[in-house]
Amino acid sequence: MASREKAAYFKGGILPWLLLAPQLLVLVVVFFWPAGEGIFQAFFLTDPFLSRMLFVGLDNFAALFASPEYWDSVRVTFVFAAATTALSMLLALALAIAADQVLRSSMVLRSLVIWPYAVAPAIAGMLWLFLFHPAFGVLALALRDLHIDWNPLLDGGDAMALIVGAAAWKQVSYNFVFFLAGLQAIPKALLEAAMIDGAGPLRRLRDVVLPLLTPTTFFLLVMNLIYAFFDTFGIVDAITEGGPGGATRILVYKVYKDGFQAQDYGSSAAQSLVLMGLVIALTVVQFRFVERRVNYG
Amino acid sequence: MPLRYKEILAAGVLVSLTSTSAIAATEVPFWHAFSPDIKLGKVLTRYAEEFNASQDDYKVVLTYKGTYDDTINATIAAYRAGKQPAITQIHAPGAPTVIFSDAIRPVDEVMAEAGHEVDWSRFLQPVAAMYQFEGKQMAMPFNTSTxxxxxxxxxxxxxxxxxxxxxxxxxxxxxxxxxxxxxxxxxxxxxxxxxxxxxxxxxxxxxxxxxxxxxxxxxxxxxxxxxxxxxxxxxxxxxxxxxxxxxxxxxxxxxxxxxxxxxxxxxxxxxxxxxxxxxxxxxxxxxxxxxxxxxxxxxxxxFIGGGGLFVMKGLDKPVYDGAAAFFAFLSSAQKQFDWHQNSGYVPITVDAYELAKSEGYYEAFPHQELAIKQLLRAPSDNSRGIRLxxxxxxxxxxxxxxxxxxxxxxxxxxxxxxxxxxxxxxxxxxxxxxxx
Structure with a gap:
């Protein structure tokens, strides 16, 4: 017994660090170093070729907070993230419940549903644009023929609906896979017991299935919000470029635009720090308050 | 014996190095944003091939870097790492960032040092002016439209x-x-x-x-x-x-x-x-x-749109001479007329415009001349360009x-x-x- 315990852990020293070194090196090089540079940049005005760097303290942040358009972007971002997360999770849950009934056996069909997740955001954006652009979108032209007013180029609500649709569509398959796995992990015996007690399908869903799905749901909530906050600039860039009039100018798109198109590194870095702060705060809130209601069985 | 063997090997390597560098052409890396799959990229590739075949001293090596944004970002990253190309294509919105930086060499200097005489007054004025700062020609105009x-x-x-x-x-x-x-x-x-x-x-x-x-x-x-x-x-x-x-x-x-x-x-x-x-x-x-x-x-x-060709700092004289030779090749009236016909962009010099006129090109393609006529109007301080x-x-x-x-x-x-x-x-x- 004693010898087994001895073998189960290292006694410190250099060996564990050596074994960890490759992983740590990768982390430092691809994560901590660039992230550190980003934090550093946020306090400077920088010529992109690095011939001049001017320390400006908190000026980059002050400029953001002084701009009414920036606050508008914050609001737009929350609307976008909430709508995208809600839409993609609800759709995925509905699909998973439906699939759970019929697809139990078909691995092929289940695998096919994951495909949209593999589409790059910019390509997903292009696909949706080809459907819904008022000048050449197949579905937009059909709507026009039906005299339905649809113009995401000028109507902020339409534009928001469009990027939410595209962003949610891309994420539905990811959510679906997790929900389906969660559903299939629910013990049959529990459902049968509920059935014997006289619970109909909706009652079983509400009192058995959904509570047992809460770990999956909570995980997906966190992941989807992070996706909506960070990973959606390609979709916005392809579909609306933040327009009309800033109605879809979400924070991460501005980070991308100012950094990678305008080479305004200082402001872009400051914006990404604010965004990171927001998402960290949001995640903490979720773990502190939402996770309490998660039933890990 | 082993020592001797090493010496011989070293000598051999040295000889082969010097002999290849004596005959190998100096490479002039040129980063651009024209996909080789589209016509613009194909025309550009043809120019590089023609230039490389026309002389033995320099070899222009084209690299397609993606979009204009990709190209400027790649150029910035490369410059910071000391691996910058000789020539890079920068589109109009990115030009001020590059013009006001310390990372480029004015093209007129590069041309003069290499012994190429350029009559900048023969360039379409709004086109050349777009890249002029404090009396210097900061870039060679390239793809230009209006x-x-x-x-x-x-x-x-x-x-x-x-x-x-x-x-x-x-x-x-x-x-x-x-x-x-x-x-x-x-x-x-x-x-x-x-x-x-x-x-x-x-x-x-x-x-x-x-x-x-x-x-x-x-x-x-x-x-x-x-x-x-x-x-x-x-x-x-x-x-x-x-x-x-x-x-x-x-x-x-x-x-x-x-x-x-x-x-x-x-x-x-x-x-x-x-x-x-x-x-x-x-x-x-x-x-x-x-x-x-x-x-x-x-x-x-x-007002023009499009891009210009910038020359990056920090490279060897022969590379600059190669870039200058390529610019001289590219801005000749014949090449600019060819570019005008095949790309749809305007030629950058009046000579190329006159050549196109004398060849009767505008009888078949009158719209091509309209763009030039708009650019030949007299500029004022309000219409020299925009550099913000x-x-x-x-x-x-x-x-x-x-x-x-x-x-x-x-x-x-x-x-x-x-x-x-x-x-x-x-x-x-x-x-x-x-x-x-």
């Missing part, structure tokens, strides 16, 4: 319009006739900030920003909310409300598609739009110069606020005031960044 008024000639016939409108008032009359003839969108524009705001200011000789639009220094301020641009946008808003003008998006795709589909009958768009229009329009189309205001007897030159830092952000603001005009959320005055209010702090940040 907007024209494209129209559906069949629609003009149907609406009873006998000749293309020359003034904005005539355009309004034509738009009404087109509307009556059943066109839902008589007039549209691609690249609205470029065509409707900047080019309008140039032609009408109105200042877009102080300091000759930033050409004389980066501490410039936007002032177009106090010029005729406001009335112009006010008129366009009225057109939008009446259904005479329809917005089709910030870039070009939507406007082109609506023009192809014969929803829009008049398209204000780059001269470089010719290829797409020629391939996709199932109707007779024509082109004309951009309209001017009634009573403007001396319209100024239009973080221009991408300023353009984004103008785009957003123009959308607020088209959607009737703001009046032209409110929107232009907001453009200036939001844009000026950005210009000030840039000026501070580069230490002015």
């Amino acid at each position: 907007p024209l008024m494209w129209y559906n000639a069949d629609a003009f016939d149907k609406a009873g319009i006998s000749e293309p409108p020359k003034t904005w008032d005539e355009l309004e009359g034509a738009a009404r006739k087109l509307k009556d003839a059943g066109y839902a969108c008589p007039v549209t524009s691609a690249w609205q900030t470029w065509v409707l705001v900047k080019n309008y200011s140039f032609i009408e000789d109105l200042p877009f920003a102080t300091k000759s639009n930033g050409m004389d220094g980066p501490d410039a301020q936007l002032i177009f909310n106090e010029t005729g641009v406001v009335d112009h946008l006010d008129r366009l808003q009225r057109w939008a409300e009446e259904g005479l003008f329809e917005y089709q998006g910030r870039q070009w795709t939507g406007a082109h598609e609506a023009f192809y589909a014969e929803r829009c009958a008049i398209l204000l768009e780059s001269s470089a739009g010719y290829g797409g229009i020629a391939d996709n329009a199932d109707f007779t189309f024509g082109a004309s110069v951009l309209p001017v205001e009634e009573g403007n007897d001396e319209p100024r030159n239009t 830092g973080y221009l991408v952000q300023v353009d984004e603001i103008i785009d957003e606020e123009l959308e607020n005009i088209w959607s009737m959320k703001k009046t032209a005055q409110e929107a232009t005031d907001d453009m200036v209010r939001r844009g000026n702090p950005i210009l000030a940040r840039f000026a501070k960044t580069i230490g002015e």
Whole structure:
């Protein structure tokens, strides 16, 4: 017994660090170093070729907070993230419940549903644009023929609906896979017991299935919000470029635009720090308050 | 023995190194944004091959870096890592960042040091001026276009319009006739900030920003909310409300598609739009110069778009000599005429224009000459160019606020005031960044 315990852990020293070194090196090089540079940049005005760097303290942040358009972007971002997360999770849950009934056996069909997740955001954006652009979108032209007013180029609500649709569509398959796995992990015996007690399908869903799905749901909530906050600039860039009039100018798109198109590194870095702060705060809130209601069985 | 063997080996390596470097041509890396799959990329590849075959000293090595944004970002990253190319293609919005940096060498210096005499006065003035700063030629102009008024000639016939409108008032009359003839969108524009705001200011000789639009220094301020641009946008808003003008998006795709589909009958768009229009329009189309205001007897030159070729600092003299030789090759009248024909861009020199004229090229392609004629008009301080830092952000603001005009959320005055209010702090940040 004693010898087994001895073998189960290292006694410190250099060996564990050596074994960890490759992983740590990768982390430092691809994560901590660039992230550190980003934090550093946020306090400077920088010529992109690095011939001049001017320390400006908190000026980059002050400029953001002084701009009414920036606050508008914050609001737009929350609307976008909430709508995208809600839409993609609800759709995925509905699909998973439906699939759970019929697809139990078909691995092929289940695998096919994951495909949209593999589409790059910019390509997903292009696909949706080809459907819904008022000048050449197949579905937009059909709507026009039906005299339905649809113009995401000028109507902020339409534009928001469009990027939410595209962003949610891309994420539905990811959510679906997790929900389906969660559903299939629910013990049959529990459902049968509920059935014997006289619970109909909706009652079983509400009192058995959904509570047992809460770990999956909570995980997906966190992941989807992070996706909506960070990973959606390609979709916005392809579909609306933040327009009309800033109605879809979400924070991460501005980070991308100012950094990678305008080479305004200082402001872009400051914006990404604010965004990171927001998402960290949001995640903490979720773990502190939402996770309490998660039933890990 | 082993020592001896090593010495021999070392000597052999040394000999082979010096002998290959004696015969190998100096490589001149050239990064660009023209995909080799499209015509522009193919034409560029052909030029590099022709140049490489024409002499033994230099070899231009093309690398396609992706979009314009990808190219400038790759150039910046490479420069910071000390691995910069000799030549890089930078598009107009990125040019100020590069021009005001310490990372490039003025092209006129590079040409002079390599012994190439260049008569810069033979370049189209607004084209060369775009890249001039403090008397130096900071880049070799390359792909250059300027907007024209494209129209559906069949629609003009149907609406009873006998000749293309020359003034904005005539355009309004034509738009009404087109509307009556059943066109839902008589007039549209691609690249609205470029065509409707900047080019309008140039032609009408109105200042877009102080300091000759930033050409004389980066501490410039936007002032177009106090010029005729406001009335112009006010008129366009009225057109939008009446259904005479329809917005089709910030870039070009939507406007082109609506023009192809014969929803829009008049398209204000780059001269470089010719290829797409020629391939996709199932109707007779024509082109004309951009309209001017009634009573403007001396319209100024239009504003260019496209990209220039910059030479990066920190390389060896032979590489610079190679870049200079390639520029001399590229800017010859014959090559520029070839470029003009095959790319749809305007030639950068008057000599190439005259060659094209003498060859009768414009009899078959009259629209190609319109762009040059617009650029040959006498420039003023308001139309030499625009050089404003973080221009991408300023353009984004103008785009957003123009959308607020088209959607009737703001009046032209409110929107232009907001453009200036939001844009000026950005210009000030840039000026501070580069230490002015």
